[in-house]
Amino acid sequence: MSPLVSNNMATKQKRYEALVKALHADLYRYAYWLTHDKQVSEDLVQETFLRAWRALDSLKDEKAAKSWLITILRRENARRFERKRFDMSEYEEANVMDTQSTSTEQEIENHWLREKIAQLPPEYSEPLVLQIIGGFSGEDIAAMLNLNKNTVMTRLFRARNQLKEALEEQPATRGQYNG
Amino acid sequence: MDDLQFRRMIYADPNSRDKAVLDAQQDDPSKKEFAQELIQLDEKIKQAMNVPVPEDLRDKLILRQTLASHQQKKHKSRVYLALAASVAIIAGVAVNFLQFSSSYTNLGDYALAHVYHEEGAFSNQDESRVSLASLNQKMIAFDGSFNQSLGELISADYCRFDGMKSLHLVYKGVTDTVAVFVVPKNEQLDFSATFEDKRLQGESIDFKGANIIVVADKNESISKWQQSISDNISWSI
Numbered sequence: 337m338s339p340l341v342s343n344n345m346a347t348k349q350k351r352y353e354a355l356v357k358a359l360h361a362d363l364y365r366y367a368y369w370l371t372h373d374k375q376v377s378e379d380l381v382q383e384t385f386l387r388a389w390r391a392l393d394s395l396k397d398e399k400a401a402k403s404w405l406i407t408i409l410r411r412e413n414a415r416r417f418e419r420k421r422f423d424m425s426e427y428e429e430a431n432v433m434d435t436q437s438t439s440t441e442q443e444i445e446n447h448w449l450r451e452k453i454a455q456l457p458p459e460y461s462e463p464l465v466l467q468i469i470g471g472f473s474g475e476d477i478a479a480m481l482n483l484n485k486n487t488v489m490t491r492l493f494r495a496r497n498q499l500k501e502a503l504e505e506q507p508a509t510r511g512q513y514n515g
Numbered sequence: 516m517d518d519l520q521f522r523r524m525i526y527a528d529p530n531s532r533d534k535a536v537l538d539a540q541q542d543d544p545s546k547k548e549f550a551q552e553l554i555q556l557d558e559k560i561k562q563a564m565n566v567p568v569p570e571d572l573r574d575k576l577i578l579r580q581t582l583a584s585h586q587q588k589k590h591k592s593r594v595y596l597a598l599a600a601s602v603a604i605i606a607g608v609a610v611n612f613l614q615f616s617s618s619y620t621n622l623g624d625y626a627l628a629h630v631y632h633e634e635g636a637f638s639n640q641d642e643s644r645v646s647l648a649s650l651n652q653k654m655i656a657f658d659g660s661f662n663q664s665l666g667e668l669i670s671a672d673y674c675r676f677d678g679m680k681s682l683h684l685v686y687k688g689v690t691d692t693v694a695v696f697v698v699p700k701n702e703q704l705d706f707s708a709t710f711e712d713k714r715l716q717g718e719s720i721d722f723k724g725a726n727i728i729v730v731a732d733k734n735e736s737i738s739k740w741q742q743s744i745s746d747n748i749s750w751s752i
Contacts, residue, residue, distance in 0.1 A: 345584075356576045361568045368566050378569060382579055389580045442562070449563035467528070468561050474528065493526040500526075500556055 352389050355401055360385070362469055363405055369465040370413055372454055380416070384409040402470060403480055410480075452502045460495035463488050521546055529553035622698070622719050623710025626728045629676065629683075630694050630715060637669055637685045637692045645671045653682055657697050657725045658751045665695070665743050693731040693740060700726060709737075724750045 360381060367377035367384075387408050388395075395404055453461055466477045474492070478485040516524075516539040524536050529550060531537075540547040645668040651660040653671055667687035674683040682697040706726065709718050717730040718737045727748070729740045 349584075352580060353577055356573055356580075360573050360576055364568045364572060365564060365566055369564065374569070378572060378575075381572065382576060385576045386579060386583055389583065445559070446563045449559060450566070453560065453563060464560070465564060468557060469564055489523075489527040492528065493523050496526045496529075496553065496556065496560075499560060500553075503556070503559075 348389075348392055351398075352385075352392060355388065355405070356385060359402055359405055362402065363409060365469050366406060366465055367409055367413070369453065369461055369469075370410075370458075376416070380409055380412055383412050387412070403472065403476060406466070406470065406480060449499070449503070452499055456495055456498060460491050460498070463491050464495040467492060518546075522549065525550050525553050529557050621705040621707040621710075622726060622728055623707035623717055625676070626694075626696060626717050626719075626730050627710065627712055627715055629674075629696070630730045633683075633694075639687055639691050641669045641687075641692075643669060645669070650684070654697070656680070657682065657699070659697070659722070659724050659748055660751070662747045662749060665740070665747060666693075688731055688735050690734045691732045693729065693735055695740070695744070696726075696728040696730070698726045698728060700724075720745065722748065722750065 363384065364377055364381050367380045368374065371377055371380065384405060388405055391408075395401060453464075456464070463477050463481065466472045466480065467474075470476075472480070474485050474488050477483075478488045481488065516535050521536065521539050524531055524533065525546075536550075540550050647661060647664045647668075650664075650668060650671050653673065654660050656673075665686060668684060669687055669692060670683075670685040672683055673680055675681070676683070676696055676698045679699050681699065684695040684697070686693040686695060706721060707719060709716070711717065711733075714732060715730055716733055716735075716737055717728060718741050719726050719728045720741055727744055729737055729744070731737060731740070
């Protein structure tokens with residue numbers, strides 16, 4: 337192997353590791369809210385980064401890296417359904433991340449809110465995750481999901497609206513839940 | 516901006532930098548309060564969404580890529596090795612083919628080419644002579660011997676006759692040298708009894724142990740040479 341090639345390899349390696357470092361957490365969380373399953377999320381993220389490594393030369397603009405990775409991950413997720421006709425399991429309580437062991441007030445509220453987010457229809461939760469975790473604008477999200485911007489804004493509106501209403505009802509249900 | 520539209524926009528994006536949205540907040544404290552409320556909601560949602568990421572995920576991602584690219588490299592070097600091996604084999608076969616396969620299809624053509632190739636190496640005026648004894652020494656390789664000399668032998672040497680070890684005899688002829696080849700029997704070359712071109716003529720005789728080919732210019736009586744070879748040669752087996 338010539339020095340030039342191995343030098344390119346070293347540069348590629350550095351780029352890759354920087355991407356992993358900067359974006360793996362966001363990507364994992366995005367996967368989690370897409371699948372509601374820790375193990376599947378981890379697999380998806382691994383598969384995504386492996387594909388990203390192979391195609392790394394096609395990524396010209398580092399600023400586009402996050403949406404590029406999310407696009408790969410969405411495709412991988414879709415492929416997962418093609419491979420194996422999962423019963424598109426709606427949210428199951430057992431799947432929601434259990435962080436109650438820490439049991440601080442904050443964690444309890446987080447857990448409660450997580451359930452509410454998980455209960456949102458996927459077409460509402462996905463843009464919301466992209467907006468809040470991904471930090472994407474309405475236009476970015478519309479481009480990523482192949483929707484027009486108005487649709488995205490409407491879904492974001494409905495998603496927050498549902499969560500806000502749920503939160504406002506919270507005090508009544510919360511004690512019961514914690515019991 | 517009316518209240519409904521404002522709410523829709525804030526719900527869709529509490530951190531909107533839209534000028535109309537910002538102006539509306541400026542003008543109406545209740546709208547500003549509502550926006551703050553939604554920003555707080557977003558903060559809560561964000562905290563809830565930030566599920567813990569497996570600690571080893573990052574290392575796994577890097578490890579897996581390292582393994583994958585290592586395998587890729589190994590795979591590549593295997594491909595290169597296979598390529599190199601193929602090239603070596605082809606080169607070997609080609610060399611073998613060129614060296615040991617005949618580019619001529621019959622004895623006659625080859626004998627003519629051989630003589631032309633050595634044209635100038637010997638001349639009828641050459642003084643050197645080879646004795647019958649040393650000729651017969653060389654004939655041992657073909658299990659044959661000459662009973663008496665065919666004529667004035669200028670040179671007797673082993674040579675490669677189309678890849679076969681052969682004996683190349685050069686005799687003094689009438690006007691030019693006469694070439695006599697003692698060639699092991701070879702299936703690759705068709706036996707051609709007589710052959711000629713504009714200048715040279717030749718004849719082959721099929722003996723028990725070898726083919727003997729005489730090539731000389733047109734002034735020479737090939738049949739006389741052939742006759743004297745037939746009369747003088749004897750085979751030990």
